[in-house]
Amino acid sequence: MDTTDDTLHADVLVLGFGKGGKVVAATMGRLGKRVVLVEQSAHMYGGTCPNVGCVPTKALVHRSGKRRPEDPPQEWYERSLQETQAITKLFRGGNYEALDGMGTVTVLTGHGRFRDPHTVVVDTGTGQVTVTGETILINTGSHPLIPGIPGLRESEYLVNSTELIESTVLPDRLAIIGGGYLGIEFAAIYRAFGSQVTLFEAAPELLGQEGDDIAAAAVKILTDDGIEIVAGAEVTEVRDGETGAQLTYEKGGVRHTVEADAVLAAVGRAPTTHDLGLEAAGVATTERGAVRVDEYLRTSRPHIYALGDVNGGPQFTYVSLDDSRIVLDQLTGEGTRSTTDRVAIPHTVFMTPPLATVGLTEKEARAAGHRVKVGSQAVADIVAMPRAYVVEETRGMMKFVMDADTDEILGAALLSVDAQELINTVALAMRHRLKAADLRDAVYTHPSSTEAFNDVITAIVRIDEAQTADV
16 A cells, blocks of 8 residues: 555554564455554564574574585585575565555554554654554564673674674684573574584573483584583673683683684563653553563553564564464454463474474473373484484484373473474374374374374383372
């Protein structure tokens, strides 16, 4: 919908071109509603995932894994980055055309700020456009956090994840502060490209929340690939030198230093709510700065909703997509769908091979009062999974946690080739309360990774004889 007016009225006004917001915008536009979508950056049409998040990083995971020892690291990296940027450019343009090309939808590029609960003023850089909306969606996402380490913020070698994957220079030495999903993923990517990688994690163990056996298997893969993992360490200072940044850290009461050509801060992301004028709209925020919402994603103003990272929920694109379903049910459906309906939401760490999890760990299941049985096998020992040998990736393990009394699947951790796909099958089974035996005895194509379920669920390594909660 083209316009040259400096005042617009919308049935639905969306702030931010992220997954949830764009789905609602497109759906309402197809229903004939007048929609205005405001995106601050022309580089972010489609949101974080296709531009600077999941799509480019997974493209780099793939391309880094294809590099042979004889391939020059810098040359291979630069070419991989160019190929990846071509993909993101294609997706970005497609996202823009899909919405702005609709006669009912207008995309405005500029910063939007609330003037009152129904009015947003958009600064486009060449002027201001005032937009009023009957229903307003806040979908402004999140931004990287920078820890308050002395000297870090001022360092010329500091990068966030976006800056790192947009630089054509492969760092010879990369230091990563933060051993969460993002830190591990980038450590695996850049080590495969040829960088020397040091990964700092403040917790005593990397991936400790996943359970000792899974964490140990994942750490072994990472260290075998040449990543230096420094867990239980506190980075206390960053100083710039002539040839790079010097990081000082303490571990076990002993002070150490390491040098790096780039320092990636990977300690998490915060909801982007600053300078939105939320006070003028009467929209409340949490102590952590997220937009406060109820289970239907309504803010303190019933006509204003918040979707995606900005509402403080799990920071995943697929959760933002589900947010759009909840909001659309409010706008066009029965209004009963809510965040409380979510069951068995899976997660994946895109190391190589990936680590995908869903549900409870063994320790959590026992603490919840379940009498558990555990099926666990190393991928290399799973007879029914020849695909792992076919694609030459036999590292890792699979683990299922089941209720010993009901045979329901309580959780799973899959550290294996295709884990990012396999976990969705497990999650679907859990949502529909299927028994572990149903997953074990299903007929799968051959050779495929799902066949592993036939063996792993059968391979009961231990079963509680009495309920325990102290493991």
